[in-house]
Amino acid sequence: MGTIEKTKKSFTKDLETLVKEFGLEIELFKEQKNGEVVESFQISMDGKPYDELSGGNRLLIQLNMALVFVKKLGLDFILIDEA
Numbered sequence: 001m002g003t004i005e006k007t008k009k010s011f012t013k014d015l016e017t018l019v020k021e022f023g024l025e026i027e028l029f030k031e032q033k034n035g036e037v038v039e040s041f042q043i044s045m046d047g048k049p050y051d052e053l054s055g056g057n058r059l060l061i062q063l064n065m066a067l068v069f070v071k072k073l074g075l076d077f078i079l080i081d082e083a
Contacts, residue, residue, distance in 0.1 A: 022064035
């Protein structure tokens with residue numbers, strides 16, 4: 001495994017751990033049947049994908065993801081745009 005793959009794996013594990021603290025699950029990479037790892041993006045709450053959640057739960061995910069970035073990056077503001 002190369003350096004880039006190791007970095008991706010480490011970042012993914014860190015992010016998965018952070019979002020779990022806020023009751024979320026995130027998938028950034030998916031392993032295919034042939035063993036190849038491909039980029040993916042799925043965020044879910046209580047096992048339900050984002051697309052299947054109500055508007056209120058989608059907003060809750062957005063707020064929680066903002067809090068993840070506040071915690072990880074030390075940001076001191078949150079901006080959510082529903083445009």
